[in-house]
Amino acid sequence: MQATDRARPLRVGVAGLGRLGRRHAKNLAYRVPDATLVAACSPLEDDLAWARDALPAARLHMDYAQLLADDALDAVCLVTPSSLHAQQIIDALRAGKHVFCEKPLSLDVAECERVVAESRRYEGQQVTIGFMRRFDPSYQDAFAKVQAGAIGRPFLVRSQTSDLNDPEGFFVRFAPTSGGIFLDCTVHDIDVARWLLGKPRATRVFASGTIALHEGLRAAGDVDNGVAICEFEGGALAMFYASRTMAHGNDTSSEVIGTAGALAIGHIPSANRVEIYDAHGVRSECTPTFFDRFEEAFLVEAHAFVAAVRERMGEGAGMGGQGATLEDALEATRIGQALRESMRTGQAVVL
């Protein structure tokens, strides 16, 4: 949050103004001193109406091509449907923009590879995929401790993404296009595991799952609770758990175990520092959604992206190096696909 000696803030345009897009837009507009939100686009009139009120300084477009045509833009922030990410990243690179794109890069490994290949032609431009968990202050602290050797050599990560049950089952309707629980949820845990373990390649996976509550998922071959094991080159391991059916809230936690100690992040998903003492016992209320849990992570992520772009422009060093690269995103999709394959076949899948 250090304001730096500089010519002008980074000019960013946001594409996509849904719930998460709005958060990114407001962070860039009001909470990242080194950036300014100069434009936004959405095909939806509601979104644009919101933006006219909340982002009075931004030029508004209905069309992504218009946004890219804006010469005053240094970078774009993509918060669009996942199926558009790959092509929109390529288009932005071709238009000379730095790119921040929400996860996932793509549900299709080949498409991920195509973006990676294309991006090689634009080495001067920053591309970061939004695995925001890396920027949560607690994950950052754990990562720094691992780097500093606090737990010896890390060899096992356990990580989970567990959502409060939605009785409406929004994700059931979303199942045919979400890629399934491993590509939609566990992909975050995959990225966390690789990040904490030093970015090893996966060599073999096994996954399983069950439908606890949402029978509607069966048609799409999906489950509401999934478990998985991932072996990495060099002998490291990961265990993953994803759930859509928690009763207590969003319970996102990770653990990294090393030869000299272990670190747990988010063991108890308490909403805040309040403990309630009553006839139920002693309790903490829980973070209801990932949106609440990672509010600060999204902001730190935005700072880090801006810092990474500036660093690339030779304008000072930042923490940009910690964001997920296209290669990281490709590997996350590759592993997620293998988990889905393993669950479908009941067999371990060798990568």
Next chain:
Amino acid sequence: MQATDRARPLRVGVAGLGRLGRRHAKNLAYRVPDATLVAACSPLEDDLAWARDALPAARLHMDYAQLLADDALDAVCLVTPSSLHAQQIIDALRAGKHVFCEKPLSLDVAECERVVAESRRYEGQQVTIGFMRRFDPSYQDAFAKVQAGAIGRPFLVRSQTSDLNDPEGFFVRFAPTSGGIFLDCTVHDIDVARWLLGKPRATRVFASGTIALHEGLRAAGDVDNGVAICEFEGGALAMFYASRTMAHGNDTSSEVIGTAGALAIGHIPSANRVEIYDAHGVRSECTPTFFDRFEEAFLVEAHAFVAAVRERMGEGAGMGGQGATLEDALEATRIGQALRESMRTGQAVVL
């Protein structure tokens, strides 16, 4: 729990077979290898009926004098009404018995002093007052750490005795004879504070209180929530809190603060190692009563008393030294009385 090479176990008789008396009796009968329960007395037929079933090996008496007349007894364990303690201790000493007596020694300072004076004539006999908190494994661990210098010089104790609210208000009916909240509850915290701080003498106290729920206490000059500060010679301090009106359970906790660290004992009064995740959040159920909270303490206390007697008989060293002496009990009553006086007058009381 080490069984030792010995002629015979210590022969103990229990006086009083109420809820706590029964626990002491069963501990001595079945869970302290170095002791054997040879006799018990109670004026109540119900108690004796219970004893005939639960303590088949014990001789039963209706009368304390009969119990003392039993030559086969080495020691007595007094779990009788508080108002009888002082004289019963003296009678037991005169009968040549070692004595374990439940707290309080007496609500009357002069009577405490009389017992202390009388006991000087029976130096060869052990007298321990049942401040069981000293024998709870967590309190023991904290005490050992303080002794080992883990927190530097201890200078402040905060300690509380908080009971689950009893809507029936049993203690309201008991108020005229209980001595009030400070002599009934805080006396444990006073003893803990002195024990952890190296047994200093109190020099000045201030206390206050309020009636949160039980208006019936007003007639007895008592409160259902009391707070106090105690200054000790040498500059150490204590803060006390006692409550009869907790919604979540028995919440007994203490904290000792030193120049190089602090120790908290029983911060969260969880009943066990189970955490419940549901719509209320993440929670632990709480220990319902002191009886549940200190189950193990009562047993360790019995072991320690037996060990103290054996040590005194020259039969090996034990942890007997950690029990509260008559002098400790006198000091606890003296401070408790001063707290009551301070609350009544609204003035600090100098001791």
Next chain:
Amino acid sequence: MQATDRARPLRVGVAGLGRLGRRHAKNLAYRVPDATLVAACSPLEDDLAWARDALPAARLHMDYAQLLADDALDAVCLVTPSSLHAQQIIDALRAGKHVFCEKPLSLDVAECERVVAESRRYEGQQVTIGFMRRFDPSYQDAFAKVQAGAIGRPFLVRSQTSDLNDPEGFFVRFAPTSGGIFLDCTVHDIDVARWLLGKPRATRVFASGTIALHEGLRAAGDVDNGVAICEFEGGALAMFYASRTMAHGNDTSSEVIGTAGALAIGHIPSANRVEIYDAHGVRSECTPTFFDRFEEAFLVEAHAFVAAVRERMGEGAGMGGQGATLEDALEATRIGQALRESMRTGQAVVL
């Protein structure tokens, strides 16, 4: 953080650019969309140099009078030495500005009363004293729960301000002018207690203290650990603890106990959501300073002040009502002074 439909953001000037002043300035400049930092003043060249870099949009002054003379200013934020607060507030009111002022209002009760009296002439202008703890999200949640009746009638607050020991003893040098531990630290706890208990008036207090480590305080009649009890009209109570000598970090916590439950805020002062498992056991690192602990509170406080001013201007309802008023600040100083008096005399002090 909702940007609202409005003519223009509130124009604020900051007076004082020390560590806390800089935080306020940056919050207002970059993180409060409804406000804009248009000016800042400090008599120190270093501060102004910092501001030229970090706050390029602000007009800089060496003198508070110059700042007040700036017609483009709607409000001032005072982060100046405590002894200047009272007169600077009056000057700002006379200049037609809304005022946010860091605590304490004044260490002198008469001076507090003078400001309260003077402020009555400027009813249209907002004056908020910076008891930031009220704006910490966990304190906010607890307050809302109390208001909603979650714990029945609140009748007891326990609250503490405990700082990591500073072996350099900065506060020792500051002791002659700090007002002592109760006016410097406990004043926050006093405000929290009154806020959570429904703003009752104090009727009697008792305080004591000890010097655990910093003998240098003795000359100023101050201590490095202080304890206190406060009685309020209507029977509510508070217990306070303040320490300068903690080994583990800044440990600021409060607890409010009601007839149907209790709430603890900040029970464990963990720095974040990381738990470390190693040869020391399982542990959380702690928040090192109040500055880290209350980072978010300072920001929410700034939002709330801006909202309060807008509400007063008829520009929509906000959470402004939750800030401490001049009357609250007067009462905090009155109680703090009584605590100091009680510790000095060893007697309870009736207010």
Next chain:
Amino acid sequence: MQATDRARPLRVGVAGLGRLGRRHAKNLAYRVPDATLVAACSPLEDDLAWARDALPAARLHMDYAQLLADDALDAVCLVTPSSLHAQQIIDALRAGKHVFCEKPLSLDVAECERVVAESRRYEGQQVTIGFMRRFDPSYQDAFAKVQAGAIGRPFLVRSQTSDLNDPEGFFVRFAPTSGGIFLDCTVHDIDVARWLLGKPRATRVFASGTIALHEGLRAAGDVDNGVAICEFEGGALAMFYASRTMAHGNDTSSEVIGTAGALAIGHIPSANRVEIYDAHGVRSECTPTFFDRFEEAFLVEAHAFVAAVRERMGEGAGMGGQGATLEDALEATRIGQALRESMRTGQAVVL
């Protein structure tokens, strides 16, 4: 612990007087009122010397056959090497004794089946295998809550057995005969999972492992950290983790997740109720070994075994039904073997 109206206590003989055998012997001798320890056997003179001192009332034998020949024995407690369990159980049944036997029944599935088959001929005799975790008070509480429907339908168990690293690597020397980490450690978690999930049969497993510290295990095909997934009929799942290399202590925990909530048992392996505040932060020390962690479970288990025998004798109902049967032990070995097979082949194993 209720002493009951009865002719005489159950007469038990213990076979094996190693560390765990001694604990069982002392529990039966001194802490289970309904039982009496009448005999013990060990081939080791040291053990017998210990017994002469600690168990003065027991007849001592060097030979298991002698123990079984003792007509005054109602039951035997086998704490002998695992490879002897199967035959010793059969011999005891043939001698008309009830049997408590430490886990595992056998590392060989066929041998387990042989014992199960043979035991069918002795329906009147109790046989319990010592999966003591079922008797830990916290596991008992969780089980009762699951039974009462507190978490809806349980569908996933996560369970781990993690031991403090032993730099001496005792278990490395033990590896050739221990059956490997899954049969030695995870077998407890397998039993817990089946018990909490309603005793389903496993249908498919996958396991993996790594050597973090103890290269000496490689020769035996073993690992010091193992992970596994187990699918059960009906769709329930389990995830297991076993480690020999923890830095903080014995960390045995389990979690059962249902459609309406979840229960965690032993989330934080704190040794007691003490929290330490110092320069390391706020911490709990951890239970060093399973022996410490499950001290109470071993005692409750002994009570339950005695109650189960009495129940079988028509002497009143007990909690005997909660002990692991031979069939449970067979299933645990069957699953454990499949995990070992899966880790060796890298393939999922269908049962």
